[in-house]
Amino acid sequence: MNADDQPHHPRENTVLDGVPRGLLIDGTWQSATAQRTFDVEDPSTTTPLCAVPDATADDALQALDAADRAQPSWAAHPPRQRGEILRRAFETITSRHEDLSLLMTLEMGKPLAESRAEVTYAAEFFRWFAEEAVRIDGDYAVSPNGSGRMLITRQPVGPSLMVTPWNFPMAMGTRKIGPAVAAGCTMVIKPAHQTPLTMLALGEILTEAGLPPGVLNIITARHADEVMRPLITDPRARKLTFTGSTPVGRTLIEQSARQVLKTSMELGGNAPFLVFDDADVDAAVDGAMLAKMRNIGEACTAANRFYLHRDIAEEFTDKLTRRMRALRLGRGAGDNVEVGPLIDAAQLDKVTELVDDAVQQGARVLTGGKAESGPGYYYPPTVLTDVPPNARLTSEEVFGPVAPISTFTEEDEAITAANNTEFGLVSYAYTRDMPRALRISEALQTGMVGLNQGVVSNAAAPFGGVKQSGIGREGGKIGIDEYLETKYIAVGGL
Template identity: 75%
Template sequence: MSAHEQPSHPRETTVVEAAPKQLFIGGKWCSAGQDRTYDVEDPATGRTLCTVADADADDGLAALAAADQAQHDWAQHPPRQRGEILRRAFELITARHEDLSLLMTLEMGKPLAESRAEITYAAEFFRWFAEEAVRIDGDYAVAPNGKGRFLVMRQPVGPAVMITPWNFPMAMGTRKIGPAIAAGCTMVLKPAHQTPLTMLALAAILSEAGLPDGVLNIITSQSAGRVMEPVIRDPRARKLTFTGSTAVGRRLIEQSAEQVLKTSMELGGNAPFLVFADADVDAAVDGAMLAKMRNIGEACTAANRFYVHADVAEEFSRKLTDRMRSLRIGRGVSDDIEVGPLIDADQCDKVTELVTDAVERGAEVVLGGRRGEGQGHFYPPTVLTGVPADARLTREEIFGPVAAITTFTDEQAVLDEANNTEYGLVSYVYTQDLHRGIRVSEALETGMVGLNQGVVSNPAAPFGGVKHSGLGREGGKVGIEEFLETKYVAVGGV
């Protein structure tokens, strides 16, 4: 590693050097074919942090072979022992919280406070599913005619193919790995090429916690399609789970159709944030800061469209702008930083395009609106008002720190506008009228609603969307269902 490639602080160097950088296949760390590697970038500086293995299709199929070979024995593993592995991994993650948080900040850019929150959140999926492993149940019933019995059992679906995004490098992995381990499924997981280090560190932790060889296999690569399509189309794969964009999700669903895989998809969002005239405006601003600025706005759950009643629009916009203006921007490794860089230059370009389009169509820039200069992929907290309905950012995910505000006066009209999108992941509603809160929550076409709450994610609750925002649910009691098949045995002669 050259001087240009070194992180700027000795502890940063130590954390990066300690992270595994090879493929993890069959319980062993190994190089990619022909020793191929690629660079991992620090988005705050544009410098190279390190190089990691760059897998090809053969490496992916080798990982699937390892998962397939381990599947039978792993499915027979006692549920209590599967849960104890998850519990030990939870404890190891908790013990290494600070190093994992710094590693995540270095490769993804989010401030340390955000990384710490994610590590805590990610670990909770292991604690939750450690407890669910022993609660997989079935059924027994007498046939309606009394002649025979119904025996229903739940069994692991088999080797699961997992593809995770860069915005939550560990939590999107534990949200899938936890239930798969609890259910008795083996796995091939490909993390996003921008953020492989956190997931490789997690693989090492799970191995230390006692996960048998071949149960979890990690493939890092610059090209998800080149590596994972052959794996998805292979008959040994029985499950596909993906978190990412709707466009990629559609392609993966098409690929999964060949083997009729059990599929779960957590895809894009276009979350509306509704503030009614009777809302507690200060509470709504608090919630808006969470819903908009969590993870620098790079979240599928991020509030994308703010619809604020005309009676409180001026107060809400002013207070939100003041809060956004006060945020400290910079490289996230300092504890006082609240807004880090976006993930890469492409994401900066996209946010710039969306803001420019909105302004050209008549929106007013109240705060921000211009990307940062110098090194790193920084975009400042931005507030737009008077955003027209035909602006691109009302239809497309912003994935950046941009709050787009529109006013309304009629409840039904704003519901129609909020639902006027192909997406349906999450909505946010602020009102002090209980009846309105329930009525609006029922009318919104999303899989989740934050009612007077700016964060909905919780390992103990079902996470997922409707329409083009996905299929299935992750987390909660239903999260393990995605990794189980139901088998019915008809018992005669009774």
């Protein structure tokens, strides 16, 4: 892919110039104490977009200092006012929709249409939790022996550490920040080093919305362990939330055990996509395109393994292959682009290795299958068939635009194959048989099921997995629970 052929959006420089280039600590934008910086790369060209501060451990501890100082007053802040801050931030995000979408595309690579959808989705978490701030409940009851009363209240857990990924740089931030603000928790958040700009823009929006100094602190850093380990082992931190890979999540859980931190982990996925013989094949293909190609396949919810009933396998495969082959690859900021670059060289190498491994073991390439030449981390939409069960991509998360297809004949066979993984985030199933739909939804070992639809993400629904895919839930009515502790007060002398 020739860089000269990739159009540049006329507002790119204006949008980049409008982003704060500092660490947000105690309500002010600061440089790193060591005056170090690192470059944010455009994955479509591999050239630097700009530089941001590379925080040190001292910077991170200053951020925690600020969060700790702000916690008592923020916890006492009226719930309605906390909600109104989120509502104002929601409205600002909506008003700056186009600029935020372009910014995300520049640093992450996804097409503008995808970025626009994410900004809309991200804003919904602020709107949702703005309404949940005033719905934090408790209980009051007579003791069973009648001698006293039981008062149950819920209080903010306290200073919360947040680590967000590069693939949804705004939505994964608002999904954590929204409930923390609503609950009355202060925060230190570290965005992924590949995509810090969207989080910095979000920090500015929340400051404008009236979030008091010290409530949200943002530290950008090239090496996460250097800044996060001192925070995780500091007794002032009371909560850790992470979205990212399972190996990193395991490490963070181990580190958090020292302080017995309350943790929520949204980790890796290996989503199966099941299509039964009675399914509406055209609808299933539509759903597959959403489940596979949302975010260029770089999503923990992406369909990673396709299991098709033999009676419909040929029709589905042909239609999916035509749809994948027709997708337009290019720089995300360009017109009519449907597939952008992968995030970096490491991700491109991983996708290449997984596809090559499957082909070496007998899989057939129906379209794609080889990285694009030239600048940028481009891998074309790919469909593989006859994928052997021992191919690495059946057990490892691809995180790219690759659809590996296998077949089955019996329902139990499909369920067994779908559950044959350490992961359990989401699964997808297409069938018009309602009893079967209920059976398989209950049998699939995942925290979420997309039944006859290819997208499950919804700010009003609980998001999370089982097994090695994580701990806890984000979003929905129970999403705020991750930032609250329950206190029981025994009342006597009555």
